[in-house]
Structure formats: structure tokens, C-alpha cells
Amino acid sequence: MVNFLSIFTMRNLFFLSLALNLSLIMRVFYEAEKHGPHELSARKADSGLEKAAHATQRTLVSLSSSGQDDGEKLINLDHGDPTMYESYWQQMGEKTTVVIPGWQSMSYFSDVKNPCWFLEPEFAKQVVRLHNLVGNAVTEGRQIVVGTGSSQLFLAALYALAPKDASEPISVISAAPFYSSYPSMTDYLKSGLYKWAGDARSFDKEGPYIELVTSPNNPDGFVRHSMVNRSGGILVHDLAYYWPQYTPISSAADHDLTLFTVSKATGHAGTRIGWALVKDPEVAKKMIKFIELSTIGVSRDSQLRAARILEVIINSSQNPGRPESGESFFKISHHLMAERWQLLREAVNRGRFFSLPDFQQGFCQFLNQVSQPQPAFAWLKCEDESVEDCESLLRDHKILTRGGRSFGVGPKYIRVSMLDRDHNFNLFLKRLASIQT
Amino acid sequence: MVNFLSIFTMRNLFFLSLALNLSLIMRVFYEAEKHGPHELSARKADSGLEKAAHATQRTLVSLSSSGQDDGEKLINLDHGDPTMYESYWQQMGEKTTVVIPGWQSMSYFSDVKNPCWFLEPEFAKQVVRLHNLVGNAVTEGRQIVVGTGSSQLFLAALYALAPKDASEPISVISAAPFYSSYPSMTDYLKSGLYKWAGDARSFDKEGPYIELVTSPNNPDGFVRHSMVNRSGGILVHDLAYYWPQYTPISSAADHDLTLFTVSKATGHAGTRIGWALVKDPEVAKKMIKFIELSTIGVSRDSQLRAARILEVIINSSQNPGRPESGESFFKISHHLMAERWQLLREAVNRGRFFSLPDFQQGFCQFLNQVSQPQPAFAWLKCEDESVEDCESLLRDHKILTRGGRSFGVGPKYIRVSMLDRDHNFNLFLKRLASIQT
CATH class of the missing domain: 3.90.1150.10 (Aspartate Aminotransferase, domain 1)
Structure with missing residues (x-):
């Protein structure tokens, strides 16, 4: 017990001194950059x-x-x-720095109790907090599915929504001008489940279809709603740009299947993390299966980093201007x-x-x-x-x-x-x- | 100039003191764990x-x-x-810890000069070093393609090797007992490019085919070679388990397309990083396109972490037993x-x-x-x-x-x-x- 207490005190001391060092180092970097040629100085x-x-x-x-x-x-x-x-x-500065020891997050599994077993609980928590803060999406009653960027979630959505035993692939449409990668992403594997069918405005084929609604739209920035007013349509909402820096947040999106991505929300494109908010648990289950089959889950390191970034953004919005936030x-x-x-x-x-x-x-x-x-x-x-x-x-x-x-x-x-x-x-x-x- | 020099000295001092602190902290953790209830104590x-x-x-x-x-x-x-x-x-201990500041690796691009633009140069470097050290694969004259685990690279290989304009999908085979996920991974999207055709031993269809050679084999552990001795076959070698802890390293693998994964080599499954060694630059290019279309690259954070892990393994093999390695x-x-x-x-x-x-x-x-x-x-x-x-x-x-x-x-x-x-x-x-x- 004496031994343990002495260790505890040592540990505290070192952490204190470490914290001091870090803050001093940050100051040095800050000073150096002020004197450096950096464009942001x-x-x-x-x-x-x-x-x-x-x-x-x-x-x-x-x-x-x-x-x-x-x-x-x-x-x-x-x-x-x-x-x-x-x-x-x-x-x-160091607020968003993540430190990942060698023995952390080694298992495939993030949370065996969650249907989305590869979803880091901390990432899920920060996603909910961020949506509640910004007010751009309803998270209640939704399964969060994490993906390797929202691209993977887009493909997972097509897989989950396409009927498995149909005589022909379901049509996938979006109103022009549409995101340039939709056609190639839909068709590159010549899937028998889904097929790109072009501009939603001129779509007149009978039967079911998946309509992609990107709002604000990529490339033109306009707020969008479904273009095809017909039954049998399944909507996927790509809200990658529905954040306050790009467009006024008019209300909390409340759709069946909504995609978001860290890339456009925070700028961390290299981290490759996106998330979907999915109402129907069966659809979510199929999306999870897709991610299991295509990449056996999603990088846990990246989810931990993304969680930290979202947390810092939330703090910066709740207590703006304070040194700690x-x-x-x-x-x-x-x-x-x-x-x-x-x-x-x-x-x-x-x-x-x-x-x-x-x-x-x-x-x-x-x-x-x-x-x-x-x-x-x-x-x-x-x-x-x-x-x-x-x-x-x-x-x-x-x-x-x-x-x-x-x-x-x-x-x-x-x-x-x-x-x-x-x-x-x-x-x-x-x-x-x-x-x- | 005086200002800059003084900063330089300050920075040096702090780094020195930081290093001292870290080593002391490590010691404290080590001591604490010796006294803890952990099964590894x-x-x-x-x-x-x-x-x-x-x-x-x-x-x-x-x-x-x-x-x-x-x-x-x-x-x-x-x-x-x-x-x-x-x-x-x-x-x-801390040897494998990675520290990623918030502003690092934000861009989609890791290396615009590499055909595999999402490949972190440091990860590529450590992959080559590791293969040279272990002697399990020839890396010379190969394009390294990084993937979100080797699962994604397996799918990328199918996409790259399947003819794009064939009248029917190319057959994908492997000798039973084969890796249980091969059939579902090949068929879940009902691709018109490739199709699972079962056990390589009983495969007798005319025309081209892709044979998956897993060696040592998952599930049974035997060393394997191609089972179908016929022209028109394209081989994909899955060497996830070709590491010294699992099987004797008899020679450096020298195939057209070889898959490896960090999960089985080092145990870091949650990091989702694999790599392919690809001889034909055109095949590599198509695999890169696949990864671009399915996930717009591979997590840079995870690649940096994987690079550090491989580096530590290399050091531990080159200087075993030394405190620093x-x-x-x-x-x-x-x-x-x-x-x-x-x-x-x-x-x-x-x-x-x-x-x-x-x-x-x-x-x-x-x-x-x-x-x-x-x-x-x-x-x-x-x-x-x-x-x-x-x-x-x-x-x-x-x-x-x-x-x-x-x-x-x-x-x-x-x-x-x-x-x-x-x-x-x-x-x-x-x-x-x-x-x-």
C-alpha cells in the first residue's frame, strides 16, 4: 500500500510536470511561427x-x-x-492531439453490444452531441453507422436499399447537376442490385428507385428536396455540407437515411470517417453487413481521432474564446x-x-x-x-x-x-x- | 536571429526535459502494472x-x-x-505510441507523386524494410497499394483483374477448405465482373478464371500453391499468415499480386490496414481506382500508426533485448x-x-x-x-x-x-x- 501510494504521488508529479512542459513547448512553437515565414503567421x-x-x-x-x-x-x-x-x-494547438498507445484498439471489435459492432462508443457519443448542438439532424431513434468516409456509406446504403431478389437492378437517380462520382460509384462493379439511371428530373421509368438528395447540393450549393414526386421512391439524403459555415441551418433534418462526413464538417478528409443516421434497424443492419464484407469494420484509430475533433468543436462552440476551448x-x-x-x-x-x-x-x-x-x-x-x-x-x-x-x-x-x-x-x-x- | 537562437535553445531544453519525464512516467506505469492484478503481470x-x-x-x-x-x-x-x-x-510501453496533432494529415492526399496517391510514404518505407528483414516477399519492381485491411484489397484485385467487357463474369475459385468470406465477398453485390465458382479442385469450366491462393491457408494452415494447372488463370496470393510466428519462411514470395495485412502480422486488427505488392502497373492502377471509388483512399492516421508499429518490430528484430528496441x-x-x-x-x-x-x-x-x-x-x-x-x-x-x-x-x-x-x-x-x- 505504501508502495502504491508512493507510485501514485510520483505519477501525479510527473503528469504535472509533463503538462507544464507541453504548455511551454506550445508557446515555443507559437513564438517560432510568429517569426517564421508561414502564411498564417x-x-x-x-x-x-x-x-x-x-x-x-x-x-x-x-x-x-x-x-x-x-x-x-x-x-x-x-x-x-x-x-x-x-x-x-x-x-x-494541442487541444485536438490524440495519443494512441501501441496496445490500444487492437481488436476488430469496438462495441460487441452495438449492432454496429465496429462503432467506437466515444465517436457515437460526440456525433449525437454535435447534432444536438448544431441542430442540423435528429438523432433520436436512429442507428448510427460509421463508415470509411461517406463514400462507403453511400455504397452501403445502395446495397441495403436495393431489393435482393428483383428481376433487374433498381434505378439510382439524382437531379442534375449531381455529384460527379455518383454515376461511377454506382456502376463500377456492374452490380445486379442497382444501376445508375441519370437525372432525376427526366426519370420516368416505372417501378421502385433510389433518389439521392444532396443538400446543400454538390456542385451548385442549392438547398434541395426530392425531385420525383412518386410512390416507390426511396430517398438517401447526403447532407455532407449541411453545416453552419456553408448554409443556414433552418431545421433539424429528419429523414430515413442521412449521410454526413468528417471531411466537410471539420476538414479532416485524410481521416476517412463518415456516419449515417438510419431510421429502419433492418436497413442499418444491411449497411453494417456491407461494411463488414467490404472492409471488416472501420479504423478505430480514426474514429477515436474524429471523436476528439468533434468534442473540441463542441467545446469551442459552447464556451467560445476561453483559453481551454x-x-x-x-x-x-x-x-x-x-x-x-x-x-x-x-x-x-x-x-x-x-x-x-x-x-x-x-x-x-x-x-x-x-x-x-x-x-x-x-x-x-x-x-x-x-x-x-x-x-x-x-x-x-x-x-x-x-x-x-x-x-x-x-x-x-x-x-x-x-x-x-x-x-x-x-x-x-x-x-x-x-x-x- | 538572437530571438530565434533563444527559441531554439528553449525548445531543446524542453524536449530534453520532456523525454526525461516520459521515461520516468513509463517506469511508473511499469511499476504499477507489476503490482496490479493484470494477467500479464x-x-x-x-x-x-x-x-x-x-x-x-x-x-x-x-x-x-x-x-x-x-x-x-x-x-x-x-x-x-x-x-x-x-x-x-x-x-x-510507449515505443509504439503515436501522437497525431489536430492539423496533421487533413488533406485527402498522402503523396501526389505516387500513382497510389493515398499511400503514406512512411508506411510504404516500413513495409519495404520489413519484407527485406523477414525475407518473406520481394518488393523490388512492385507497386505498393495500401487498403482498408486486405479485404478491401482482395475486392480491388477482383475489380482490377476481371475483364471489363466480357460477356459473362470471370470465375473466382479457391481450393477447399477456403477462407469462409471469399464466396460472400465475391458475390454480395452480384457483380457482372466476377462470380464465385467454388472449389478450385473441381473447377473445370473453360475460359479465364481468378484463383485465390492462401498460404499458409486459412483455415487449415497448410502451405499452398495453385491447384489449377491450366492457362488463362490469374493468381491472387493471400499471404496474410506468411510470417515467422506462423510458418517457416522458406523463401521470398515472388508473385504477380500478393496481399498482406497488419491484423495478422502485428495484431492490430482495429487499425484496418493491409497492403498489396503488385507487379503490373496497370493492375495496380485499377486497384487504386477501386479504392478511390469505394472509400476515396485509406485512413492516413491508421497508416501512420501502422508505420510506427512496423518500425518498432523491425528495431526489435535488429537489436533484440536492448532497452530502446x-x-x-x-x-x-x-x-x-x-x-x-x-x-x-x-x-x-x-x-x-x-x-x-x-x-x-x-x-x-x-x-x-x-x-x-x-x-x-x-x-x-x-x-x-x-x-x-x-x-x-x-x-x-x-x-x-x-x-x-x-x-x-x-x-x-x-x-x-x-x-x-x-x-x-x-x-x-x-x-x-x-x-x-
Whole structure:
């Protein structure tokens, strides 16, 4: 007993001293970055929401005056790689750091009592807390199914919803412009269970079908509802972008099957974690079976990391500005997106070459204010008559975007990621301006 | 400059002090565990290979004398959940701990210059180092493709190898007894590209086919080669168990497409990381496309963790016994498996109720000694004529196993995991003995 007590005291002492060291090391890093050449240094040196939100503009000004863009650097805005969020997480320091010892999470099983046996309880808990906080989805009476990104959950949903003994595969549809990967993801294995059937607006086949409703929509950012008003339809709601930084949160989504992903919510795309909220336990069971057959569960390490990230976001929203919780993730992100969209609209409105969608503002229950949709992608249209293929035009200026044909519409449209790092976003704006002059 | 230097010195100081703290904390944990009730405490208190390897036996003895088994606890040996390895990794302390800050690995992309753009360079590096050390596979001239476990890579291989424009799906075969998940994994999506066609031994259909060669085989542990000696066959080698703890390493595998997984190599099943060594760059490209379409890459966090684990294993083999590298993973694991197999054979040989496969010994290039196969699964046969269904018999004794029918053979056989925690393995032996009396 004496021995144990002495160990306890030693352990306490070391933890105390370790905590002290960590905070000092963080300070050193912070100091070093203030003096370093990092593009985010200005933002880090400031404190407070307003100052942070103006960092993009300052970077832009400094870029213009220093004339760094020789037009040679290739900017890849084809994917929605959410690297914009790195700066926020750098600012948050060690709060989101996860430490995983070698002996942790070795078993296949996360929770043998849950039908979704590979779901980490801590991740499930934070998902529920986050939805309750943001108010963007009803979690009560839902089975949470975790997936290797929402892509895997999309495929799991098709598998779960398609009749197993039908004479032909069920039709899968979505209104154009639709997410460019839906057709290939649906058809790449030539499944006998489901088959891509194109634009929901022109779908007139008899019989059952699965309609994918992406809201806000990828690529164009509009709020969407089912397009086919007919019985026999099964809806899958992809709400990857239904977060306060992208669109006003008007009400808690209350659908049969809803998909979310960490990638777009927090910016952690490399972690490959998504989740589904599923009303029918039988559908959930089939989705779980799909994930068992395709990857025998979902990385436990990544779920633990994602759980920590969500927890930090919740804390930052509940106690914004306090040293232990940091600035509110959603408010900072909302400001950054607002600023980017303002800069983009200014650049586009300087000429008549391009146009952008016009959105209706709405009341955001989470931010408690009227706000504008400010999507993760810009859906640009080349209005100039001389341009047939907008994607090629941008590629000539060393900007990779995704052309309208991939989304089921014409080549006058392009989708441009709004989530890249400051430097690339600013180069994009500069080159957009140069195309118009 | 002065400022920067002072920071540098501060940083150095803190790192030094941090390192000191960590080592002290480790010591405290180690001391605490020596005094704790953990089943592995005896092994931890000892040092050296031989003492560690006898821990299982001691636990067994203590269990028998204390009579803890009331026969009520359900033991699940149905899956190959490799929790046996937890004890080794606990012993290794903080060596394998990974620390992932919130801003790390956020992008989808691990390495844009690699055709496998979601492959972490550090993971690829450690895979090559490990194969070179163990001598179990040629890595030169191969593209490494990382997957969410080797299950995903198995499906990726089917997708990559199946002709895209054939009039009917390509046949997928494997010699019985084959891995029980092959048929359902191949057929669950009713793909038009490939179709399960059963036992390779009785396969006589004309035309191309994909043969799965698992060696050592799951479930029976035998070394295997292709069974169908015919042109038009494409081979996929699943070498998940080709590691020194399970089978003598006779030579470096030099096939077209080989699958490995961290789960069986190191015991980290929950991490969901596997890798393929692929000779034909075009095949690799299609596998990469499959993973892009099904999960948009593979968790970067898990790859970083897996890289660290492999690195620690390599160090432990190159400098065994040194404080900084720890006991050799493969030697410890080999000893533990040898001991478990010896105990199992003793238990089985006490009666005539069960039988086990007989293996030929071989020279292991890695261990530099003659050694016996000691598979991750025991392929038990009920020899007693009164028993029709061996799986049911074991279930009556609250032991879950997987019956022969799942593997394409009769119900007289069962597959039993040899990789569970000591306590469960020992309960299994006790109950096996009680069935025979």
C-alpha cells in the first residue's frame, strides 16, 4: 500500500510536470511561427474573431503587392480537399492531439453490444452531441453507422436499399447537376442490385428507385428536396455540407437515411470517417453487413481521432474564446467562407465573363442570425460566347477545375473548390481577374 | 536571429526535459502494472525470452488450481481476433505510441507523386524494410497499394483483374477448405465482373478464371500453391499468415499480386490496414481506382500508426533485448504460438475425440532454425462417430467456432482462433479436455 501510494504521488508529479512542459513547448512553437515565414503567421499573432477573419484579405493584399504569381504554379481546385481548415486546427494547438498507445484498439471489435459492432462508443457519443448542438439532424431513434468516409456509406446504403431478389437492378437517380462520382460509384462493379439511371428530373421509368438528395447540393450549393414526386421512391439524403459555415441551418433534418462526413464538417478528409443516421434497424443492419464484407469494420484509430475533433468543436462552440476551448470553429469557419465568397463575387462582378448562382438568405438557427449560403464549391458559368469549354479555359491558366459534363450538365459550367489553402485561393482570384481583362 | 537562437535553445531544453519525464512516467506505469492484478503481470516482472514464453503455462496452472471456469462464460473463437498480441505491445510501453496533432494529415492526399496517391510514404518505407528483414516477399519492381485491411484489397484485385467487357463474369475459385468470406465477398453485390465458382479442385469450366491462393491457408494452415494447372488463370496470393510466428519462411514470395495485412502480422486488427505488392502497373492502377471509388483512399492516421508499429518490430528484430528496441516481436510471438500449439496438441492427444492436421517442419530463413508450422487457426476434426456437427458440440460448451461448411467442407471440421487472449485460450483448452472425458 505504501508502495502504491508512493507510485501514485510520483505519477501525479510527473503528469504535472509533463503538462507544464507541453504548455511551454506550445508557446515555443507559437513564438517560432510568429517569426517564421508561414502564411498564417499574421492570423496567429492576432487574437479574436474579427482579426482572424480578415487574415485572408491581408494575405491577398500582400500577394498582390509582392507580385508572387508568375502564372506557372498549377492550382488544383478540382477536388474538394478541405485544407483551408488547417489554419484553424493549427491555432487550436494541442487541444485536438490524440495519443494512441501501441496496445490500444487492437481488436476488430469496438462495441460487441452495438449492432454496429465496429462503432467506437466515444465517436457515437460526440456525433449525437454535435447534432444536438448544431441542430442540423435528429438523432433520436436512429442507428448510427460509421463508415470509411461517406463514400462507403453511400455504397452501403445502395446495397441495403436495393431489393435482393428483383428481376433487374433498381434505378439510382439524382437531379442534375449531381455529384460527379455518383454515376461511377454506382456502376463500377456492374452490380445486379442497382444501376445508375441519370437525372432525376427526366426519370420516368416505372417501378421502385433510389433518389439521392444532396443538400446543400454538390456542385451548385442549392438547398434541395426530392425531385420525383412518386410512390416507390426511396430517398438517401447526403447532407455532407449541411453545416453552419456553408448554409443556414433552418431545421433539424429528419429523414430515413442521412449521410454526413468528417471531411466537410471539420476538414479532416485524410481521416476517412463518415456516419449515417438510419431510421429502419433492418436497413442499418444491411449497411453494417456491407461494411463488414467490404472492409471488416472501420479504423478505430480514426474514429477515436474524429471523436476528439468533434468534442473540441463542441467545446469551442459552447464556451467560445476561453483559453481551454478556443475560438468557435463554426463562427471562424463561417467568417472565412463569407469573406472568400465576398472576394469571389467581387472578382466575378468586375467583368461579364463569369457568373455565379444567386442564393436566398435564410435564418440560421445555430448562428442565430440571417445568413447567406456560402457553399464549399463555386459553381461558375462562363457567360462569354467565345468559350465552349470553361474547364479548358481555366486549365490554360493552370487552374484545375471540374467541368459541367461530369455533373450531368454542359461544359459552360465548372466546379471550383472554395476550401483550398489561402495562398491557392488567392492565386485563383488573381488569375480569374486576369482572364476577365 | 538572437530571438530565434533563444527559441531554439528553449525548445531543446524542453524536449530534453520532456523525454526525461516520459521515461520516468513509463517506469511508473511499469511499476504499477507489476503490482496490479493484470494477467500479464508475471510476464512483465520477468525479463528475457524464455521466462516470457512460459507465462501462458503458468497462467494455465493457476487457472486450473483456482478452478475459475464455471463453464458459463462464452468464449468467442469464431473470428481470428488477434488480441493475443496485446500483451507484447503492453510490454513495449510507449515505443509504439503515436501522437497525431489536430492539423496533421487533413488533406485527402498522402503523396501526389505516387500513382497510389493515398499511400503514406512512411508506411510504404516500413513495409519495404520489413519484407527485406523477414525475407518473406520481394518488393523490388512492385507497386505498393495500401487498403482498408486486405479485404478491401482482395475486392480491388477482383475489380482490377476481371475483364471489363466480357460477356459473362470471370470465375473466382479457391481450393477447399477456403477462407469462409471469399464466396460472400465475391458475390454480395452480384457483380457482372466476377462470380464465385467454388472449389478450385473441381473447377473445370473453360475460359479465364481468378484463383485465390492462401498460404499458409486459412483455415487449415497448410502451405499452398495453385491447384489449377491450366492457362488463362490469374493468381491472387493471400499471404496474410506468411510470417515467422506462423510458418517457416522458406523463401521470398515472388508473385504477380500478393496481399498482406497488419491484423495478422502485428495484431492490430482495429487499425484496418493491409497492403498489396503488385507487379503490373496497370493492375495496380485499377486497384487504386477501386479504392478511390469505394472509400476515396485509406485512413492516413491508421497508416501512420501502422508505420510506427512496423518500425518498432523491425528495431526489435535488429537489436533484440536492448532497452530502446525491446524483445524481438517475431521471436516472442513464435515462442507463444509454439507453446499454445504444444498445449493444444497435448490436450487433443489425451483422447481420440479430436484430431489436428500434421505439418511438416521446415527451415525458417528468418529464425535461422528448423521450425514447425503453428497456424493462427486450429483446424480441428471431430473424429468421434457420434458427432455430426462439431460446431454445435463446441457451442454446447459455450465455445464459438466456425464450422467446416463455411469453408466448403463437411461439418466434422471446425476452425478455432489460436490468437485470443491467454485467459480465453486456456479456458478453451480446459473445456476441450472436459469434452474428451
